[in-house]
Amino acid sequence: MSTDTNRETVGILLAGGRGERAKPITLKSPDHIRSKALIPFAGRRLVEWVVDACREQGIRRFYVVTHGLENRTQIKLLLGHGERYGVDITYSRSRFDRYNVGSAGATLHNLEQWDLQGRALVLPVDSLFDFDLGAMEAAHTGRNALVTVAAVRRTADEIAGKYGVMRTDDGGLVQGFVEKPDRARLGELFPRTAVDAGVTLPTNAGMYLVDCARLRLLAREPELFRQSYQRLDWGQDLLPWLAARGLPVAAHAIGRLGDLGNVPDYLHTLGLVLDGAYEQMNRLMRQPDVPSPRAWVHESSLRTKDDVTGTTLAQKIDEGSVVIGPGVRIGREVEIGPGVRLDHADIGDGAEVREGAAVVRSAVGESAVVGAYAEIEDSYIGPMAEVCSERTRPARLERFSAIGDGAMLWPGSRFCGVSVYPRLRVPAMTGVPAETELKSAEDILTWV
Numbered sequence: 001m002s003t004d005t006n007r008e009t010v011g012i013l014l015a016g017g018r019g020e021r022a023k024p025i026t027l028k029s030p031d032h033i034r035s036k037a038l039i040p041f042a043g044r045r046l047v048e049w050v051v052d053a054c055r056e057q058g059i060r061r062f063y064v065v066t067h068g069l070e071n072r073t074q075i076k077l078l079l080g081h082g083e084r085y086g087v088d089i090t091y092s093r094s095r096f097d098r099y100n101v102g103s104a105g106a107t108l109h110n111l112e113q114w115d116l117q118g119r120a121l122v123l124p125v126d127s128l129f130d131f132d133l134g135a136m137e138a139a140h141t142g143r144n145a146l147v148t149v150a151a152v153r154r155t156a157d158e159i160a161g162k163y164g165v166m167r168t169d170d171g172g173l174v175q176g177f178v179e180k181p182d183r184a185r186l187g188e189l190f191p192r193t194a195v196d197a198g199v200t201l202p203t204n205a206g207m208y209l210v211d212c213a214r215l216r217l218l219a220r221e222p223e224l225f226r227q228s229y230q231r232l233d234w235g236q237d238l239l240p241w242l243a244a245r246g247l248p249v250a251a252h253a254i255g256r257l258g259d260l261g262n263v264p265d266y267l268h269t270l271g272l273v274l275d276g277a278y279e280q281m282n283r284l285m286r287q288p289d290v291p292s293p294r295a296w297v298h299e300s301s302l303r304t305k306d307d308v309t310g311t312t313l314a315q316k317i318d319e320g321s322v323v324i325g326p327g328v329r330i331g332r333e334v335e336i337g338p339g340v341r342l343d344h345a346d347i348g349d350g351a352e353v354r355e356g357a358a359v360v361r362s363a364v365g366e367s368a369v370v371g372a373y374a375e376i377e378d379s380y381i382g383p384m385a386e387v388c389s390e391r392t393r394p395a396r397l398e399r400f401s402a403i404g405d406g407a408m409l410w411p412g413s414r415f416c417g418v419s420v421y422p423r424l425r426v427p428a429m430t431g432v433p434a435e436t437e438l439k440s441a442e443d444i445l446t447w448v
Contacts, residue, residue, distance in 0.1 A: 009119040009137060009209070011059045012110070013037070013050065014103050015075055016067030016092075021262045022126070023437075024404030024421050025380060035074045037125040039260060040365060040383065042273055042285065042346060043331055045078055046260060047125045051085050052284050057133040059121065062089045063114055065106045067097050090114065105232035107210075108219040116212040122234075123207040128269060130255035130278050131207070140209045143172060145250035146218075146242065148209040151202035152257045156186045156193035163203040164235055165189075166251050174249040177204070177240045204235050205257040218247075255279065263380055263402045263419070271344050271361055274327035293326035301334040308355050309338050316340075337372070348383065356391065371395060371411065379415075382407070382422065399434065 015037045026034045037047035051062065062082065066072040072091065082089035092110050107122055119137065123129065131150060140148040151166060159165060160183040167176045167189070178189060187194035190201060218224060224232075224241065232238055243249050256278060258269030273281050276294060288294045302314040309316075313336045316322040322336055325343035330336070334347050337355035345359040348366035353359060356373040364370060365382045371389030379397040381387060382405040389395035393412035397403070401415040404422035409415075413426065417434030420426055424438060432438075432447050 007118060008061065009059055009121055009133065010116065011051075011054045011062040012107060012120050012122045013047065013062060013064045013125050014106065014122065015047065015125045016065050016071060016097075016106060022260065022266065024382065024402050024419050025263065025266060027404050027422050033070065035071045035125075036261075037075050038078060039126065039266075040348065040363075041260065041266075042270065042281075042329060043348070046128075047075065047079065048085070049128065049281070049284065050123070050125055051079070051082075051087060053129070053280050054121065054123075054133075055085065055087055056280070056283065057131075059133070060087050062087055063092070063110065063116075063120075064089060065092045065110055067106075102228075102231040102233045102237070104234040104238035105228040105230075107234070108215070108224075108228050108232070111212050111216050112219070116216075118212060120210050120212050121207065122210055126260050127206060128256075128258035128260070128273070128278060128281065129205065129207055130257075130280050132254070136209050136252050136254070139172070139250060139252040140211075143248060143250040145173075145209075145248045146211050146214050147239065148250040148252050149174065149239065150205040150207035150209075150254045150257075151251040152205045153200035153253055154203050155197060155200055156183060156190070157197065159201060159203060160186060166202045166204060168202060168251050172250050172252070174239070174243050174251050176243055177235070179236065202251045202253065204239070205254060206235065207254075207257075208234065209252075218242075264400045267361060267363065267378060267380065267400065270346055270363055271327060274329060274344055274346065290324070293324070293328075295324050295326070295328040295330075297324070297328075297330045298332045298334070300332045301330050301336070304333060304335050306335055306337045306355070311338075331366070354389075357389070362397075365405070379403070387413070393428070 039046045165178045259265040321338045323341045327344035328342045330347045331349035335352045339356040341358040344361045346363045350367040353370045354372040359376045362379045369386040373394040374389035375396045377398045380402040384406040385403045386408045390411045396414045399417045402419045406423045410428045412428035414430040419437045421439045
């Protein structure tokens with residue numbers, strides 16, 4: 001590999017995970033899982049935003065760790081070898097799939113396969129990051145770090161039971177890791193958090209800048225070599241192993257991390273992006289068509305007429321029969337009926353939101369249908385899904401309900417925190433407990 005290549009930072013995308021926590025968003029059918037990289041997000045697939053965010057900061061060469069036929073095929077069909085994105089993309093070999101069961105193990109095996117010697121930014125494809133690569137590289141070099149961990153600072157209340165915490169010295173080097181401590185444990189380890197609620201601590205964001213050559217040498221040590229052939233994760237295994245041996249692992253604060261690994265986090269991150277909280281996404285997305293309240297409405301949707309009044313969306317906005325609040329994105333060829341209210345909503349290409357419906361803090365996928373007078377709050381509706389609804393029998397989805405691709409709900413359905421798997425036909429139901437997953441016709445019969 002040339003000297004110029006060794007000096008550049010390359011990107012390593014960890015794209016082999018199955019996305020179990022994000023179901024049904026990661027399902028194309030009840031038994032066909034979609035790669036996490038291909039989660040639809042703000043009009044594109046998530047991995048496209050990740051590649052563009054890295055390319056904007058100078059990364060032109062990417063290596064993608066995939067796993068299995070479906071995962072590899074889906075990602076490669078979308079990204080190809082990077083021609084459309086102005087980058088070069090190489091994929092992991094299928095013979096390494098058996099070892100790609102842990103994020104760190106997959107990284108170590110493929111560093112060797114790709115013969116990488118310089119710096120690499122290792123990051124997952126189910127998260128969004130606000131970060132300055134130049135600043136991270138400078139911190140990495142200044143501390144002579146083997147690995148620099150992207151850190152997001154959070155309060156003790158935000159951390160308790162959800163995030164791992166890093167213990168650092170005054171120079172920013174990591175002394176140890178504490179895995180998802182509860183509030184009491186945080187008070188013991190970090191006494192200041194017990195008296196000052198505003199104190200923040202560094203948490204692992206899951207993105208790492210690594211010295212490939214040095215890490216490859218370490219990977220040959222017998223203990224690490226053996227573990228890499230079993231299961232070796234970055235956060236749980238490799239980083240604590242490095243820190244325990246006094247190797248230079250640094251922490252570098254970044255602006256923001258958006259996890260998309262489950263439905264609540266997906267919707268929360270989407271809302272922040274639509275509100276403009278992610279500076280990098282602000283640069284990557286086109287400027288809002290309406291600066292205040294902040295909204296994107298594709299011109300083809302402004303011209304589209306609904307089948308009730310025969311008027312265009314532009315006419316309905318002008319006369320006030322459609323209300324578009326802040327944080328709204330409306331894709332191409334979307335049909336919006338009269339009396340519709342949208343607020344912090346992402347509406348995919350070709351979708352229909354029929355008369356009298358309200359969509360708030362929610363996502364509606366491509367070609368999905370939201371029926372008349374439906375009330376959708378804090379929910380996800382997948383591509384081609386249909387939420388049937390009528391004035392006398394309105395449907396209501398709330399509190400992180402999720403409707404999978406191509407599923408259909410009958411009028412009168414009322415779901416609170418319920419997930420419906422793709423392509424199911426669900427009769428009107430109420431009273432289904434939160435966190436219920438309707439995976440099959442048998443599950444539906446349980447609650448009818």
